[in-house]
Amino acid sequence: MKVVTVVGARPQFIKAAAVSPLLRQVATEVIVHTGQHYDFNMSDIFFEELELPKPDYNLGIGSGSHGFQTGRMLEGVEEVLIAERPDWVLVYGDTNSTLAGALAAVKLHIPVAHVEAGLRSFNRAMPEEINRVLTDHASNLLFAPTKAAMDNLAREGLSSRAILVGDVMADILFRVQPKLKEAQDELGRWGVQPGKYALLTLHRPSNVDDPKRLHQILLAVSKLKEPVLFPVHPRTQERIWKYGLGKVVQAYPFRCFAPFGYREMLVAEANARVILTDSGGVQKEAYLLGVPCLTLREETEWVETVALGWNVLVGDALGDVLERAEEIHPVEHPDLFGKGDAGQRIVDALRSVV
Numbered sequence: 001m002k003v004v005t006v007v008g009a010r011p012q013f014i015k016a017a018a019v020s021p022l023l024r025q026v027a028t029e030v031i032v033h034t035g036q037h038y039d040f041n042m043s044d045i046f047f048e049e050l051e052l053p054k055p056d057y058n059l060g061i062g063s064g065s066h067g068f069q070t071g072r073m074l075e076g077v078e079e080v081l082i083a084e085r086p087d088w089v090l091v092y093g094d095t096n097s098t099l100a101g102a103l104a105a106v107k108l109h110i111p112v113a114h115v116e117a118g119l120r121s122f123n124r125a126m127p128e129e130i131n132r133v134l135t136d137h138a139s140n141l142l143f144a145p146t147k148a149a150m151d152n153l154a155r156e157g158l159s160s161r162a163i164l165v166g167d168v169m170a171d172i173l174f175r176v177q178p179k180l181k182e183a184q185d186e187l188g189r190w191g192v193q194p195g196k197y198a199l200l201t202l203h204r205p206s207n208v209d210d211p212k213r214l215h216q217i218l219l220a221v222s223k224l225k226e227p228v229l230f231p232v233h234p235r236t237q238e239r240i241w242k243y244g245l246g247k248v249v250q251a252y253p254f255r256c257f258a259p260f261g262y263r264e265m266l267v268a269e270a271n272a273r274v275i276l277t278d279s280g281g282v283q284k285e286a287y288l289l290g291v292p293c294l295t296l297r298e299e300t301e302w303v304e305t306v307a308l309g310w311n312v313l314v315g316d317a318l319g320d321v322l323e324r325a326e327e328i329h330p331v332e333h334p335d336l337f338g339k340g341d342a343g344q345r346i347v348d349a350l351r352s353v354v
């Protein structure tokens with residue numbers, strides 16, 4: 001069996017690292033990196049740290065508008081697929097790289113499998129929502145991480161292609177978790193103490209592309225009583241400077257850093273009193289690590305974490321972020337994302353269909 005894996009953005013390297021070693025035990029894997037993310041801290045660091053094999057192809061597409069970026073990826077991935085003729089194309093998540101990979105494959109009649117299928121925010125203004133819906137409908141096999149994702153797929157008539165496998169991000173977290181103690185020294189370097197700081201990540205266009213909204217978020221977070229560890233996504237970094245908000249984040253309580261590697265990020269998450277984020281992956285990791293989370297969005301795809309009280313949605317109600325952060329005292333912590341065998345289930349399913 002030959003599988004072409006298409007990745008391009010930070011969370012996809014992390015997800016692929018959960019599946020790739022298992023896949024390589026039974027198949028030939030060819031990795032295509034679209035080049036959507038390209039800074040060392042957004043790309044190479046994850047290949048090195050998680051021992052993901054170097055890409056066989058790097059299309060080097062880089063940044064650009066949605067049409068430009070997706071269009072160039074589509075062209076580049078198609079060329080690779082014509083040369084490689086795999087049995088499967090494997091795509092992850094909901095980025096422009098995901099959609100381009102799926103579309104290139106389906107047009108060449110090559111079967112597509114989508115990892116993290118069935119997630120919906122029901123907000124079509126999010127670029128990811130369009131990418132998810134189109135990728136799911138183009139794919140032959142849909143690997144859903146949660147029961148809610150399976151239900152979404154059923155509503156769209158896609159049940160016959162869907163399998164509930166659990167979440168590959170839980171797999172990789174469980175794999176790296178035993179090594180976190182060794183990396184604990186980072187806290188001192190960041191100038192924070194365990195349980196006595198908040199962790200912030202921001203990168204959604206709805207939060208960072210609007211100067212007023214970004215300013216409001218930073219002001220609200222700055223009212224927290226403890227230091228705020230803030231590994232800044234490059235998109236957000238660019239907007240902070242463009243909108244003249246540098247002074248806000250240079251003042252207390254922010255401790256700004258370049259994006260963290262995966263292990264550093266898990267250390268930062270595991271030791272935080274509270275996590276404030278608009279990231280999909282970080283919401284799940286907060287739950288898995290048992291850390292309360294405030295999601296700086298109106299809605300989430302990870303509805304189970306909200307239902308259990310571990311995750312609170314903070315849309316426009318930024319004024320009371322401080323109080324909301326104090327109020328999270330969930331009791332139950334059931335298994336939501338699987339036992340760490342999602343990658344194996346994915347590989348088994350791919351093998352059984354070829």
Ligand code: UD1
Binds near residue numbers: 127128236
């Ligand atoms: C993308 C995904 C988003 C995902 C996120 C993960 C889409 C539409 N969006 O958003 O779903 O949650 O990745 O982090 O696919 N930049 C750099 N260096 C890099 C990468 C980006 O400087 O290595 C800057 C560029 O100015 C670029 C901007 O960040 O224009 C945005 O990058 P892009 O990949 O378009 O979108 P993300 O916001 O990263």
Ligand code: UDP
Binds near residue numbers: 010259263279
């Ligand atoms: N992450 C990281 N360093 C950071 C911020 C995030 O390694 O500085 C990891 C995080 O632990 C999670 C993944 O990146 O595994 C989430 O990716 P991101 O927030 O970029 O995208 P999303 O999940 O929202 O698509």
